[in-house]
Amino acid sequence: MSHERxxxxxxxxxxxxxxxxLPVAILVLFSFNDSKDNFAWTGFTLAWYPILFxxxxxxxxxxxxxxxxAVAVIASTLLGTLMGFGLARLRNRYxxxxxxxxxxxxxxxxxxxxxxxxxxxxxxxxxxxxxxxxISIAHVTFCLSYVAVVVRARAVSLDPHLEEAxxxxxASAVGAFRYVTLPLLMPAVAxxxxxxxxLSFDDLIVTTFNAGPGSSTLPLxxxxxxxxxVTPEINAISTIIVAITSIAIxxxxxxxxxxxxxxxxxxxx
Amino acid sequence: xxxxxxxSSIDLERELVRxxxxxxxxxxxxxxxxxxxxxTAALAPVVAACTSAGGTSPSPSAAxxxxxxxxxxxxxxxxxxxxxxxxxxxxxxxxxxxxxxEIIKQFETEHGVKVTETYFDSYDVMYPRILAGNSGFDLTxxxxxxxxxxxxxxxxxxxxxxLIPNVKNLAAEWVDxxxxxxxxxxxxxxxxxxxxxxxxxKIKEDLTSLKALWDPRYNQHIMMLDDQREAFAAxxxxxxxxxxxxxxxxxxxxxVLLKExxxxxxxxxxxxxxxxxxxxxxxxxxxxxxxxTVQETRPSVKYVLPEEGGVRGSDAAVIPQxxxxxxxxxxxxxxxLDAQVSAKNTNTVYxxxxxxxxxxFINPDLLADxxxxxxxxxxxxxxELLDPGADLEKFAKRWTELRAGG
Amino acid sequence: xxxxxxxxxxxxxxxxLALFFLVPLGFILIVSLGDHDRxxxxxxxxxxLDNYRSALDPVFLRPALNGLRYAxxxxxxCLVIGxxxxxxISRYGGKQKTILLLLVMLPFWTSYLIRTYAWITILGDNGVxxxxxxxxxxxxEPIVLLNTDLAVVLGMTYGFLPFAILPLxxxxxxxxxxxxxxxxxxxxxxxxxxxxxxLPLTMPGVVAASILTFIPAIGDYVTPDLLGGAQTTTIAKIxxxxxxxxxxxxxxxxxxxxxxxxxxxGSLAVIRTLRREVLG
Numbered sequence: 001m002s003h004e005r006x007x008x009x010x011x012x013x014x015x016x017x018x019x020x021x022l023p024v025a026i027l028v029l030f031s032f033n034d035s036k037d038n039f040a041w042t043g044f045t046l047a048w049y050p051i052l053f054x055x056x057x058x059x060x061x062x063x064x065x066x067x068x069x070a071v072a073v074i075a076s077t078l079l080g081t082l083m084g085f086g087l088a089r090l091r092n093r094y095x096x097x098x099x100x101x102x103x104x105x106x107x108x109x110x111x112x113x114x115x116x117x118x119x120x121x122x123x124x125x126x127x128x129x130x131x132x133x134x135i136s137i138a139h140v141t142f143c144l145s146y147v148a149v150v151v152r153a154r155a156v157s158l159d160p161h162l163e164e165a166x167x168x169x170x171a172s173a174v175g176a177f178r179y180v181t182l183p184l185l186m187p188a189v190a191x192x193x194x195x196x197x198x199l200s201f202d203d204l205i206v207t208t209f210n211a212g213p214g215s216s217t218l219p220l221x222x223x224x225x226x227x228x229x230v231t232p233e234i235n236a237i238s239t240i241i242v243a244i245t246s247i248a249i250x251x252x253x254x255x256x257x258x259x260x261x262x263x264x265x266x267x268x269x
Numbered sequence: 270x271x272x273x274x275x276x277s278s279i280d281l282e283r284e285l286v287r288x289x290x291x292x293x294x295x296x297x298x299x300x301x302x303x304x305x306x307x308x309t310a311a312l313a314p315v316v317a318a319c320t321s322a323g324g325t326s327p328s329p330s331a332a333x334x335x336x337x338x339x340x341x342x343x344x345x346x347x348x349x350x351x352x353x354x355x356x357x358x359x360x361x362x363x364x365x366x367x368x369x370x371e372i373i374k375q376f377e378t379e380h381g382v383k384v385t386e387t388y389f390d391s392y393d394v395m396y397p398r399i400l401a402g403n404s405g406f407d408l409t410x411x412x413x414x415x416x417x418x419x420x421x422x423x424x425x426x427x428x429x430x431x432l433i434p435n436v437k438n439l440a441a442e443w444v445d446x447x448x449x450x451x452x453x454x455x456x457x458x459x460x461x462x463x464x465x466x467x468x469x470x471k472i473k474e475d476l477t478s479l480k481a482l483w484d485p486r487y488n489q490h491i492m493m494l495d496d497q498r499e500a501f502a503a504x505x506x507x508x509x510x511x512x513x514x515x516x517x518x519x520x521x522x523x524x525v526l527l528k529e530x531x532x533x534x535x536x537x538x539x540x541x542x543x544x545x546x547x548x549x550x551x552x553x554x555x556x557x558x559x560x561x562t563v564q565e566t567r568p569s570v571k572y573v574l575p576e577e578g579g580v581r582g583s584d585a586a587v588i589p590q591x592x593x594x595x596x597x598x599x600x601x602x603x604x605x606l607d608a609q610v611s612a613k614n615t616n617t618v619y620x621x622x623x624x625x626x627x628x629x630f631i632n633p634d635l636l637a638d639x640x641x642x643x644x645x646x647x648x649x650x651x652x653e654l655l656d657p658g659a660d661l662e663k664f665a666k667r668w669t670e671l672r673a674g675g
Numbered sequence: 676x677x678x679x680x681x682x683x684x685x686x687x688x689x690x691x692l693a694l695f696f697l698v699p700l701g702f703i704l705i706v707s708l709g710d711h712d713r714x715x716x717x718x719x720x721x722x723x724l725d726n727y728r729s730a731l732d733p734v735f736l737r738p739a740l741n742g743l744r745y746a747x748x749x750x751x752x753c754l755v756i757g758x759x760x761x762x763x764i765s766r767y768g769g770k771q772k773t774i775l776l777l778l779v780m781l782p783f784w785t786s787y788l789i790r791t792y793a794w795i796t797i798l799g800d801n802g803v804x805x806x807x808x809x810x811x812x813x814x815x816e817p818i819v820l821l822n823t824d825l826a827v828v829l830g831m832t833y834g835f836l837p838f839a840i841l842p843l844x845x846x847x848x849x850x851x852x853x854x855x856x857x858x859x860x861x862x863x864x865x866x867x868x869x870x871x872x873x874l875p876l877t878m879p880g881v882v883a884a885s886i887l888t889f890i891p892a893i894g895d896y897v898t899p900d901l902l903g904g905a906q907t908t909t910i911a912k913i914x915x916x917x918x919x920x921x922x923x924x925x926x927x928x929x930x931x932x933x934x935x936x937x938x939x940x941g942s943l944a945v946i947r948t949l950r951r952e953v954l955g
Contacts, residue, residue, distance in 0.1 A: 006767060013763040016756060017778065020836065023793035024782045026803065030796065037566055038796055039547050057386075079688040086685030099685060101939060104886065106696050108938045110894040112915045113931040116397070116924070117699035124702065129405040141695045144688055146887060150842045153883035157849050157876075173680070187848060191841040194780050195887075198837065202787035204897060208394060213360040213405045214385050222788045224365040224388030226543065238785035245784055253774045393919035400715055418714055489819050493905075497920060534905040536822045549800040549821060658713045665921035672908045672916070674737045 024242060031235035038232065052236040061221040062237065065201060068132060068217060072139035072200040077193045079140070080147025084192075085185065087148065088155035106145045114142065115209035122210070130212030138210045139200040146199065147192030154188035155181075353432075355597035359384045362395060362409040366562075367459070369617035372610045379604075382597050391539060399424055403591040407598040413448050413583045414656045416455045425454050426588040432599045435606035440625035449585070456602050459558070459620035460583035462574060462643065462651060463499055466545060466560055467552040470569035479507050479575040481552050483526075488533045492553030495539040497668035498654045499580065500527060503554060506578045512652045515660040524667045531671065545570055557641050558620035572640035574647060581651040583623070707928035715922030726929035735913065735930065742909040745824075745899065746892035749831040753839035753888045754881065756832070761843035761880075765850075772848075779840055791830060791901050798826050798902075822904025830902040831892055838891075839884040846880020847873075882946055893938055910934055 034043035052058065083103065090096040106114065118138050122128040158181065166176040182189075204219045211220060222234055359376075361368075365388040373384050389395045392411060398404045399411075399419070411419065419425050430436060433456070443457045467476050471490070482491055482503060493500050502512040504523035514520065538544040541555045545563045555563075560572040586605065588598045604610055611622045612630030619635065621642050628636065636642050657664065708722035764775045782790065797803045800817040808814050820826055850873060858868040874881070896911040903909075914934065917927030 009759060009763045010767065013760045016760045019756075019833070020779065020782050023790045023797065023833070024785060026793040026796055027785065027789050030793075035566070037546055038792055039566065039799065040801060079691055082684045083688030086681040086683070086688075089681030089684070091681075095682065099689060101943065102689060102692055102697075104890065104939060104942065105700075105935065106692065107886070107890040108894065108935045108942075109696075109700070110911050110914050110931050110934065111896060112911075112918050113700075113703060113928070113935075114696075116918060117703040118695070119397070119401070120702045120706075121695075121699035123401055127403075129403060137695055141692065144692060146838075148688065149883050149886055150845060153842055153879040154845050154849065156879050157846065188842075188845045191776075191845050194777075195838060195841060198780065198783040201784065204787070209397070211387075213362070213387050216387055218786060219788060221388070222786060224390045226390075226540065226788060226792070234786070234789055238789045241785055242781065245781055249774060249777050249781070252777075253771070257770070391919070396715060396922065397919070422714055422716075531905055535819075536904040539900075547795060547799050547801070547821075549817075549819075656713075661713065661921065662923075665917075665923065668920070669913060669916065670734050672738075673734050673913060674741075674906065674908060 027235045028239045028242065031232050031239045033232050033235075036231055038235065048232040048236045052233045052240075055233060057216075058218070058221055058233065058237060061216050061218045064132060064215060065218040068136050068139055069197055069200040071136040072143050073193050073196045075136075075140045076143035076147050076196045077189060080144045080192055080196075081151050081185065081189050083144065084148035084151025084153075084188070085155045085181070088152045088158075103145045103148050106142050111205035114138070115206040118206065119209040128212075130210050130215060132215045134210045134212070135207050135215065135217065138206050139203060142203075142206065143196040143199050146195045147189075150192045150195065151185060151188045154185055158184055353596050355380050355382050355600050356594040357382060357597075359594055359597040359601055360405065360407045361386045361601075362398075362404070362406040363388060364390070364410070367410070367618060367620075369614045371617075372604070372613055375610065376601055376604045380597070380600060382594075382600075384601075399589050404589050405591075405593065406589055407592040407594045408586060408601060409589055410458055410584045410586055412654075413446065413455070413457065413585045414654060416449050416585055416587065418656055418658075419587070420449070420454045424590050426590055426592060426595060427453055428456065428588065428602070429595075429599050432596070433603040433606065435603045435608075438606050438608055438611070438624050438626035440623055443623035455585035455587045456606065457623040458584045458586045458605065459615075459618070459622055460581065461620055462557045462640075462648075463494075463502070463554060463580040463582075464557065464572055464574040464640070465552065466541075466555040466563070466570055466572045468545075468548075468550070468567065468570050470567075471551040476552065476573060477576050479503055479577050482554065483507075483530050483533065484552075485533060487551050489535050490549065490551035491530075491534050492541065492544055492550040492555075493530075493534055493537050494541060494554045495537040497664045499554060500537070500668070500671075501664055502580050502652070502654065504530075506575070506580075506652075509577075512580060513655045513657065515657055515663055517663070520663055520667055524671060527671050531674075537672070558618065560640055561619035561635075561638075574640075574643065574651070579651050580654055581648060582653055703928045704932065706924050707932055709925045711923050711925055715924065717924055726925045727933065729926060730929045730933050735910065738908050738913050739910040739934070741907065742893050742911060745827055745831060745907075745909065746889050746895075748828045749835055749892045750839075750885055750889040752828070752832040753835050754843075754884060757836060757839035757843050757884065758847075758881075761840050761847050765844055765848040776841070776844060780837055783837055787834070787897075790833075791898065794826070794830055794833070794902060795821060798829075821902065822907070824903075824907055826902040827899045827907050830898045831895060834895075834898060835888040835892060838887040842883035842887060843877070843880045846877045846883070850876050878950065882949055885949075886942065886946065890938060890942055893934070 030038050030041070031048055032044050032046065033041055034045040034047075035041075083099075087096065087099050087103070090099065109117075115138070118134070118141075119130075122130075122134050128134055162180055162184070163176050166180045167173070171179065202219055203217075204223055207217055207220055208223075211217065218237075225231075225234075359382050361373075361384060363386060368386070373386070376382065377384050387406070395409060395411070398406075399409065400422075416425075430453070436452070436456070439457070443452075445451060446457065449455045465476060465479065465481060467481065472481075472487070481487070482493070484491075493503070498512075501520070501523050504526040505512050505514065505519065507526060508519070508522055510519045510523070535549060536544060538553070541553065542559050542562050544550055545553065545555065545559075546566045548567065555572065557572060560570060563570045586602050588595055588602075592598055605614070605622075606624060608624060608626035609630050611624040611627035615622050615627065615635065616630075616632045619641060621631075621635075639647070705719065705722075706717050707726055708724070709717045709719040710721065710723075710725075712718055760779075764772055764779075768775050795802070798820040799805070800819070800821065802821070804820060805817040808818065854876070855868055855872055858872045859865075863871065894911050896909070896915050899907055899909045900912060910930075914927050914930050917923050917930060921927075
């Protein structure tokens with residue numbers, strides 16, 4: 001009985017992966033398309049890759065995007081984890097309700113409202129006209145909530161006795177958190193970080209209004225050029241990102257397999 | 270550092286401040302220049318200014334690669350004031366693919382200026398940045414009819430026409446535009462028409478009328494522009510009205526016509542080139558210059574100006590208020606008006622410029638194409654979309670109603 | 676003591692949100708009370724609630740419902756598609772769990788625009804699906820897939836799937852297998868064990884996944900704009916138009932706030948109900 005379900009479930013999961021990778025397969029394929037655009041396949045060529053490497057503007061934009069994403073992920077994961085965990089611990093319903101609303105609000109706000117509000121804020125208060133720093137702050141602001149929500153969900157189902165037991169055995173509050181709670185929260189923290197990265201990497205509207213001259217990120221660069229056709233250069237850069245990430249994942253897997261069986265390496269507690 | 274050659278002392282700080290004020294250079298930019306080119310080079314003109322007799326205007330700015338202060342030695346006969354050199358950088362804010370990158374490189378080499386282009390995908394995104402003032406950009410573009418309003422608000426700088434000798438290349442009709450007499454604040458860049466584009470592979474007959482956009486035979490293959498003025502213009506022209514009318518009855522009638530059309534429309538596209546290239550559209554509203562770009566992928570697409578009429582307009586280059594490098598921007602405008610530069614731009618971007626002298630260098634196929642370059646008789650029948658001022662509200666409200674599906 | 680610790684931990688994050696979210700939002704709130712001039716500048720000389728009154732106009736009802744429909748469909752699809760795969764990775768992933776999750780995220784580390792254009796290539800009139808259908812003779816005219824409700828929901832579901840899968844996984848992974856085994860031992864059927872043991876225990880994950888998909892989906896502007904058409908206008912697009920096309924920031928701001936208020940109240944109500952109902 002469990003075997004059957006296993007096979008059905010496995011087949012289903014494979015389908016989901018196919019669904020997830022279908023556009024990726026298309027975009028990789030079309031990076032070799034011998035035509036200026038992405039709408040019809042006309043022939044095979046490798047020409048777009050050298051063109052991509054000569055395109056300093058796009059590579060620069062990619063670099064800036066990664067810079068911003070790094071800052072956004074680190075800051076939002078840190079603050080968001082604390083926030084999510086803290087929220088889970090709050091017993092006071094009144095305070096909890098307010099905190100929960102405050103956390104949800106950034107997700108509710110239409111992006112144009114968030115983008116323009118930050119534009120106004122930075123222009124009026126700091127006389128700033130947009131910069132990578134401003135973009136980074138904006139990204140942290142919307143990523144925070146996602147991390148908090150994910151961590152909170154995990155924190156809520158943690159057995160509070162574990163922490164108490166650690167304290168009883170002499171651990172300090174910080175120590176209990178570091179050695180007991182945090183490892184148990186780790187999957188949620190990692191999930192939050194991954195989501196933050198995806199959000200920051202792809203952000204368009206909020207970034208549009210907080211970018212200044214010379215602080216164009218990849219989405220801004222692409223969106224402005226997309227009006228005139230998506231040349232396969234853009235596919236090429238995405239293909240390279242996929243390739244690098246896949247290799248990294250593969251490497252991590254290999255390293256993981258080589259570890260002694262005794263150590264539990266998986267993400268679950 | 271405090272003694273002149275003639276023995277009197279100078280106040281370096283005061284000279285620095287004077288230099289900065291005259292050049293409209295901020296302290297930070299001065300420091301950057303010093304860092305980039307070396308303190309001596311940056312201070313050379315200041316020193317030169319100090320040492321020149323009578324304190325005339327400072328010699329070439331430090332940003333020029335050759336920092337030789339040319340007015341160092343006072344001569345018996347007064348030299349003509351040299352043309353100021355551009356600052357080291359230029360920040361342009363423009364549509365992507367609306368300017369040939371090679372003409373930019375040309376400018377960079379000729380003047381030793383580093384040009385950075387930042388792109389927007391629509392003027393709607395550009396306006397809030399410029400409206401807020403101190404956008405940080407030196408040069409941007411906007412629809413010609415918006416220029417008077419922006420001038421009134423003091424949001425763009427006046428042009429130093431003495432630095433734009435190429436203005437002599439302008440065709441007669443552009444010399445004194447209605448929207449900016451004497452082009453004191455803007456310079457025409459490219460002009461275009463809005464008409465009908467259709468795929469001859471899918472539509473076998475010759476289309477000549479706007480009615481094609483309402484033809485149920487093309488259900489789900491019709492495209493309209495995601496632009497309230499352009500969409501209403503199509504309806505108003507069909508009704509024989511002025512595209513700039515603010516009469517409620519006229520606008521209501523246009524709205525009714527557009528609502529009739531809506532179920533047939535596949536998309537109100539902000540990306541007409543991409544939409545046409547994708548092949549899902551057989552007929553749609555589009556701008557003249559887009560067609561050659563679409564034809565690169567889909568050569569069967571044709572452009573016509575409907576018999577009922579159409580729209581024409583132009584984009585103008587302007588210098589936003591507070592531009593950090595106004596001289597570079599002005600010189601760039603001059604560069605754009607050079608005959609060969611303008612022609613190269615047109616040949617790449619497929620839009621016609623206002624440049625009469627450029628005509629001999631423009632691709633003759635482009636010149637001959639009635640879509641891209643209609644003759645005057647045709648142009649005179651087209652209407653321009655003027656700034657409705659506070660009445661924009663009337664269009665906006667009805668456009669919202671149309672798009673909301675009510 | 677708990678409360679104070681909890682509060683203290685949450686404070687830095689809440690402080691950040693207060694400074695960089697609430698304060699800027701306050702600026703926009705002020706804008707919503709003002710009026711605009713012909714250039715799109717905000718005039719604050721006679722603040723009023725007029726914009727809110729105009730925002731309650733029934734013309735906005737249909738796009739609001741559109742936004743709601745798409746968000747609801749997307750959320751349900753994401754939960755339905757995401758739960759089984761999150762379950763599978765947790766129960767059968769073994770040592771490869773992390774890799775399997777990273778594989779879920781991998782497509783989302785390419786650029787969003789490129790992925791969406793890939794969907795256009797797949798769904799377009801001359802796209803992959805239609806080419807195949809025409810080639811095998813199922814139909815002789817391309818089927819209109821792009822620029823429809825279907826394309827929008829498909830695109831949005833695709834985009835939000837990892838936002839559902841990850842929190843679901845995190846919660847499911849926490850589940851103690853022995854509880855399910857105990858339920859089965861006590862003669863519960865597979866379905867019953869799921870309903871009464873697995874689902875309630877993984878509810879926090881379901882709630883988190885719902886929040887992370889539904890709420891942002893209502894405000895999603897770009898996907899419906901790229902994949903949708905003339906008939907799929909959402910409230911997010913209308914708001915965007917108010918700010919940019921109509922240059923009427925006060926109207927856009929008022930509409931935005933109403934949307935936010937409705938979403939927050941609605942979501943919190945649903946969440947509380949879910950928690951109460953399922954967790955008993």
